Amino acid sequence: MSDILDVEDYIDDAYILEVSSPGLTRPLKKEKDFARSIGKLVEVKTFVKINGFKEFEGILTAYDEESITITIDDEDIVIARKDISMIRLAFV
Numbered sequence: 385m386s387d388i389l390d391v392e393d394y395i396d397d398a399y400i401l402e403v404s405s406p407g408l409t410r411p412l413k414k415e416k417d418f419a420r421s422i423g424k425l426v427e428v429k430t431f432v433k434i435n436g437f438k439e440f441e442g443i444l445t446a447y448d449e450e451s452i453t454i455t456i457d458d459e460d461i462v463i464a465r466k467d468i469s470m471i472r473l474a475f476v
């Protein structure tokens with residue numbers, strides 16, 4: 385794409401073409417974010433310890449207005465949404 389832009393010279397000034405993936409590490413916030421992420425691996429950080437931990441990585445299996453459920457090693461963990469400091473898709 386950069387070569388085409390250089391040939392066509394749409395931009396008079398010097399520039400750097402940067403391509404990124406919007407939302408690759410974007411936190412899940414909206415209901416549609418959660419719905420789209422059901423069945424996917426998520427990373428969750430909490431404000432308080434839950435079962436002795438504040439960081440989790442598991443499959444998002446359910447959510448509602450009050451909580452999310454993630455599955456880690458065949459164990460379901462329910463986390464109150466008010467206790468979540470950050471949740472996003474995890475990348476391995």
